[in-house]
Amino acid sequence: MFKLTGSVKMVGNTVQVSEKFSKREFVVTDASGMYPQDIMFQATQDKCNLLDGYQAGDQVDVSFNLRGREWTSPTGDVKYFNTLEAWRIERSNQGATVTNGGQMSPVNLNPVAAPVAAAPAAISESGADDDLPF
Numbered sequence: 303m304f305k306l307t308g309s310v311k312m313v314g315n316t317v318q319v320s321e322k323f324s325k326r327e328f329v330v331t332d333a334s335g336m337y338p339q340d341i342m343f344q345a346t347q348d349k350c351n352l353l354d355g356y357q358a359g360d361q362v363d364v365s366f367n368l369r370g371r372e373w374t375s376p377t378g379d380v381k382y383f384n385t386l387e388a389w390r391i392e393r394s395n396q397g398a399t400v401t402n403g404g405q406m407s408p409v410n411l412n413p414v415a416a417p418v419a420a421a422p423a424a425i426s427e428s429g430a431d432d433d434l435p436f
Contacts, residue, residue: 304368304386307394308332310360311340316350326350328388330364343388352391365390 308330316326325346332339343366345352356362369385 303365305363305365306330306332306341307361307363308334308341310356310358310362312358313353313356323347324350326353328353328356330362341386343386345388345391349389352388356391361394363390363392363394364388 311329311331314327316324318324323346325344326349327342327344329340329342332341343364366386366388369387371383371385373381373383375381
């Protein structure tokens with residue numbers, strides 16, 4: 303189980319893929335890093351209606367599972383695909399966080415550089431301090 307907090311960028315319409323399968327895609331912008339990432343999620347079947355009432359700009363917490371599958375093309379090439387399958391969406395006013403396996407991992411929105419230690423003074427062969435910086 304994973305969880306992402308971000309801002310809704312787009313909510314698509316429900317698409318009836320087959321008689322027994324429907325899906326609805328939506329995009330959440332994760333602005334926690336240096337470069338914002340637009341992450342596409344998919345809701346399926348009865349979860350499609352979870353997105354009703356959400357629109358661009360809403361701050362949300364999305365709980366999702368990572369799904370992967372193998373596909374073999376007609377020419378025999380094997381490819382792998384991933385899907386982020388949402389199973390819960392809730393309004394949020396918190397800062398961006400990502401959770402993995404139920405353990406919270408807060409994202410530092412204002413990273414601070416670690417202090418740099420001063421280099422030790424060079425000592426000449428005679429043991430006296432040298433005034434050269436290296």
